[in-house]
Amino acid sequence: MKRHMPLGQANPPADTRLTCRTLGAYDWRDNSPITGWLVDWKEVDAQLVRKVDPARNTWRVDIPGLPKGEYEIQVRSADGTTVLHTFTDLETRSFPRNGAAFVPSNVNTFPGTNDFALNGAIGGYLPDGREDPIAKIIYVTHENVKTSLPADVFTADRGTTANERKPLVIRFLGTVGSFETVNSTVANSGTVGPSWLNANRMIQVGQGNGNVTLEGIGPDATIFGWGISTSGAHNVEFRNLKFDQWYDDAIELNGTSSTVRASNLWVHNCTFGYGQNKHLALNQDPDQAKGDGATDITNHARNYTISYNKYVESSKVAADWRRNRFNKRSLWHHRPQLVRWLGGKDPPCAKRQDSRV
Known part of the structure; x- marks a missing residue:
């Protein structure tokens, strides 16, 4: 909010x-x-x-x-x-908060401990939308990206108890990231971003490391050339960010497994361009000409809301797939705005899923 x-x-x-x-x-x-x-x-x-x-x-x-x-x-x-x-x-004014992301985690019927998001997807903020006074706040620019987003950014100074981490708010200023060429390795691509990008040019929040908001400040906040995966984290929010020229996915809501089933995930008021052309540069499938998914939901991610986002020429907008079933409530809220979507492989679609659009 x-x-x-x-x-x-x-x-x-x-x-x-x-x-x-x-x-x-x-x-x-x-x-x-x-x-x-x-x-x-x-x-x-x-x-x-x-x-x-x-x-x-x-x-x-x-x-x-x-x-x-x-x-x-x-x-x-x-x-x-x-x-x-x-x-x-x-x-x-308040952000509209609708859908599965805001179902308290203890209301769900999935196995395991369900007390990690009792107020739904609030990320690093208080339930009423205020900045949490105990939250750790990090400001990220292109110039400081390697030091402000170290490999332990989602664990350092946040406590030792999984799923009870101190709230974390990461704020992006301006365009963060760059690359020189589309290449199968990070080193040979000339990518500038967090030092611990994986082979897919993504950083991972990680299992147990939720209570996180990743947000853009102002209209120009852009993550360029890389992306972010929740990788099993509960209670994660993405807002007011633009993603462009990602290598694999821009945002991946990854539940990790049927035992973790990360939930209470919220992606809203973001803008997505398109990814790197791996078809031309790396001879990959034609559907990789604009990168992979802008917003992919995979591996048993649960209870998420995708709302008020804009997709600009993205050819693979979003897919809810790959073992993504069993109590998988979701909401695509306020129809995604597709700007010049040219018939790519993945318009918003769901497979084996209880979804609402």
């Missing part, structure tokens, strides 16, 4: 500080007031304040984690007290 609030034509000096407060915020679940929160001015993380047009000296701020309500933003000088400008009447 996030709303981006741009500064528009504001031109603050580079050393200014931004603060925010609410004039009234509400829980999306029952519209009850959220009391005692953000009633005083709170400084916005410096990473969220960016110059977006150097020629016009135009800046932008994006503030995730604001439940629906009314807010004010102040631009202050470097001393933190002198007010340079105040923006008022700023309204946020």
Whole structure:
């Protein structure tokens, strides 16, 4: 439940500080007031304040984690007290939260312990949409991708108990990633991304490492040349991200096995271009001309919602397949927007699945 609030034509000096407060915020679940929160001015993380047009000296701020309500933003000088400008009447709205991803995990009838997502797919946020005060927050740019996303990013400083990890929010700024050529190995492709990309150019959240939100900041957040797999993690959210030129899949919701059956997964408000041309470069099947799946659901992933996404020329939009059955509730919510989909192999489809569209 996030709303981006741009500064528009504001031109603050580079050393200014931004603060925010609410004039009234509400829980999306029952519209009850959220009391005692953000009633005083709170400084916005410096990473969220960016110059977006150097020629016009135009800046932008994006503030995730604001439940629906009314807010004010102040631009202050470097001393933190002198007010340079105040923006008022700023309204946020709730993300629609519908479908299988929001069924509490203990309601499901699958085997094993079911207490890992009692509030549904909230990722690294609180159930009412606020930023969790104990969450670990990481900002990722193209320049710092190797250090900000190390191999232990989904486990470090998050506790030792599987499925009870400290909430984690990973925020992407600008385009993150690049590659030089389509090649069967990471090393020979010249790919720039996390140092631990696997052969499919993906990082893996991993079994037991859920309670994660991966989100883009602003309209330009793009993961370029690589992708992300949940790989058995419960309670994972992807939002406001663009994926382009991935090698295999952009997003893979992977349940791992019939004993893990990772669940409560939410992909929403994302944009997908298309993947690398492995047909031309590597002589793979013609259906690999634009990479593999944009959003693939596989290996017993359960209780997920795919909503409000845009697919731009993707030839393999999504498939729900490969042993993906047994209590597999899903929702494709708000018909995926297909832009110039040219009859590729995988429009949104489900096999052996209890799906709702």
